[in-house]
Amino acid sequence: MFRYDNRFTQFLPGDTEPRNFRRQVFGACYSRVRPTPVPAPRLVAYSREMATELGLSATDCDSESFLQVFSGNQVLDGMDPFAMCYGGHQFGNWAGQLGDGRAINLAEVVGRDQRRWTLQLKGAGPTPYSRTADGLAVLRSSLREFLCSEAMFHLGVPTTRALSLVLTGQDVIRDMFYDGNPQREPGAVVCRVAPSFTRFGNFEILGARQDDEVLRQLTNFTIEHDFPDFWLSRQTEVNSPQFYADWFAEVCRRTATMMVHWMRVGFVHGVMNTDNMSILGLTIDYGPYGWLEDYDPSWTPNTTDAHGRRYAFGQQPQIGMWNLVRLANALWPLVQQKEPLQNALQEYSESYHRQFETMMAAKLGMAHYDESLIDGLFRLLGSLETDYTLFFRQLAIWQESAVPADNFEQWFDAQGIPELLKPAYYNLGQWSQTIAQRTRDWLGQYRILLQRDRQTPADRRQSMQRVNPKFVLRNYLAQLAIDAVAQGDFSPVARLLDVLRNPYSDQPEADSFAEKRPEWARHRAGCSMLSCSS
Numbered sequence: 380m381f382r383y384d385n386r387f388t389q390f391l392p393g394d395t396e397p398r399n400f401r402r403q404v405f406g407a408c409y410s411r412v413r414p415t416p417v418p419a420p421r422l423v424a425y426s427r428e429m430a431t432e433l434g435l436s437a438t439d440c441d442s443e444s445f446l447q448v449f450s451g452n453q454v455l456d457g458m459d460p461f462a463m464c465y466g467g468h469q470f471g472n473w474a475g476q477l478g479d480g481r482a483i484n485l486a487e488v489v490g491r492d493q494r495r496w497t498l499q500l501k502g503a504g505p506t507p508y509s510r511t512a513d514g515l516a517v518l519r520s521s522l523r524e525f526l527c528s529e530a531m532f533h534l535g536v537p538t539t540r541a542l543s544l545v546l547t548g549q550d551v552i553r554d555m556f557y558d559g560n561p562q563r564e565p566g567a568v569v570c571r572v573a574p575s576f577t578r579f580g581n582f583e584i585l586g587a588r589q590d591d592e593v594l595r596q597l598t599n600f601t602i603e604h605d606f607p608d609f610w611l612s613r614q615t616e617v618n619s620p621q622f623y624a625d626w627f628a629e630v631c632r633r634t635a636t637m638m639v640h641w642m643r644v645g646f647v648h649g650v651m652n653t654d655n656m657s658i659l660g661l662t663i664d665y666g667p668y669g670w671l672e673d674y675d676p677s678w679t680p681n682t683t684d685a686h687g688r689r690y691a692f693g694q695q696p697q698i699g700m701w702n703l704v705r706l707a708n709a710l711w712p713l714v715q716q717k718e719p720l721q722n723a724l725q726e727y728s729e730s731y732h733r734q735f736e737t738m739m740a741a742k743l744g745m746a747h748y749d750e751s752l753i754d755g756l757f758r759l760l761g762s763l764e765t766d767y768t769l770f771f772r773q774l775a776i777w778q779e780s781a782v783p784a785d786n787f788e789q790w791f792d793a794q795g796i797p798e799l800l801k802p803a804y805y806n807l808g809q810w811s812q813t814i815a816q817r818t819r820d821w822l823g824q825y826r827i828l829l830q831r832d833r834q835t836p837a838d839r840r841q842s843m844q845r846v847n848p849k850f851v852l853r854n855y856l857a858q859l860a861i862d863a864v865a866q867g868d869f870s871p872v873a874r875l876l877d878v879l880r881n882p883y884s885d886q887p888e889a890d891s892f893a894e895k896r897p898e899w900a901r902h903r904a905g906c907s908m909l910s911c912s913s
């Protein structure tokens with residue numbers, strides 16, 4: 380089925396203990412471990428784009444062999460399954476060894492165009508890193524991970540991918556609300572796919588244990604295999620402090636880029652612990668994530684974080700920095716100089732701000748960032764519950780109509796509500812004179828700036844619609860798909876995946892998927908708030 384090239388296990392030190400029991404693992408980057416078989420696997424969905432990348436046809440994906448492999452029942456010749464050893468800072472505190480507690484890397488394969496991918500099962504049974512947990516995953520979190528990985532890919536956000544979602548036929552016990560009411564839930568396995576699943580935490584655990592030897596091996600391996608351009612251009616400098624510092628700066632830039640994308644599409648990761656930060660700058664570990672509905676920078680979907688709001692939407696860029704500082708500390712033995720590391724961190728800030736400004740200007744269809752306009756926009760979005768996605772999408776349409784010089788007034792109703800923006804407002808009952816004035820002022824300022832712009836309003840609408848998605852994986856849409864699958868109907872997953880394939884296209888037949896969150900979903904678990912239980 381695949382062409383294998385298992386480099387992680389070939390080139391890096393592994394655990395010498397072959398038995399699968401929970402323990403601390405020293406002097407190694409991974410432990411070999413096999414998935415636990417499941418009784419009655421059923422394929423819920425697969426991603427045809429990911430399958431194509433891997434060289435798999437539709438017939439391959441519908442085959443019995445595919446089901447057996449991606450449920451964990453069969454390990455193919457050439458696969459070399461392992462779980463990674465990593466640590467992490469969770470909610471600001473060092474947590475020691477974590478590791479792949481329920482993820483098993485099956486193999487590294489070479490796909491289309493010689494691209495390399497690691498195939499990883501999540502929820503396929505315990506590993507040496509499972510600590511007190513069972514190594515399993517439930518349907519709801521697995522389906523959310525499967526769909527969101529692919530949705531993010533189609534949105535153009537750097538992300539790990541997903542190949543398949545399989546029901547195991549075995550229930551898993553979870554206390555979803557942590558209130559002493561454990562329930563049986565259907566178990567599932569997702570096959571995740573990425574060039575590599577290495578995290579900040581893989582370096583941190585070696586740093587914390589002062590295992591400089593393995594730290595250098597892992598770092599060199601990562602640079603050579605995951606940053607091949609950097610490696611090739613700097614090969615003569617390997618092992619020099621500047622070599623590692625400059626590579627760290629590249630990690631900083633990639634992390635900044637990922638943050639800007641999250642802010643663009645309104646994605647809230649929910650658990651930005653350092654073990655959930657990919658060294659490649661990919662969005663990784665979809666847990667209690669959420670999509671911003673009404674614009675609120677302090678919003679977090681994660682009920683565990685409801686008090687501290689450490690990982691709220693607006694905090695994410697700063698937390699990115701905090702996490703990079705942890706990574707810099709871990710890499711200290713390789714650099715041993717403050718300045719180059721500090722310069723790299725400084726570059727994170729600068730790169731983030733530069734990219735954020737370009738992104739915000741693009742969201743508004745403008746060639747340049749205008750600070751007072753953007754500040755005013757965020758104030759406006761915060762003064763009445765406004766859907767972040769719909770607002771920008773509708774604004775693209777609004778400007779096309781309202782920019783011509785003589786017709787500003789006709790785009791407001793009697794109460795001063797801009798007609799074309801109405802779909803974005805959650806609670807027009809709270810519309811007031813003050814909000815009307817603020818809205819008119821801001822739209823007026825925006826319009827004047829646009830009138831100075833060379834682009835035609837029609838071209839501008841098109842360019843705005845390329846950065847402002849119409850379709851995101853609204854929290855309640857994922858929940859509806861979960862409910863359907865739990866009832867045995869898999870078709871809503873395929874439908875949703877289909878719509879999310881083209882998030883920037885109008886797809887008028889799919890308008891219902893673009894609507895703002897319905898009122899019933901406002902306080903329903905799984906729709907507006909999620910626990911970490913998964």
Ligand code: AMP
Pocket residue numbers: 477478479480481482508509510512513514515516650654655664666913
């Ligand atoms: P998370 O906060 O989900 O990223 O998980 C933190 C750590 O807990 C990681 O090492 C996970 O592999 C591990 N973990 C989470 N859930 C489970 C589970 N059900 N079984 C085993 N390990 C788990």
Ligand code: MG
Pocket residue numbers: 654655664
């Ligand atoms: Mg994790």
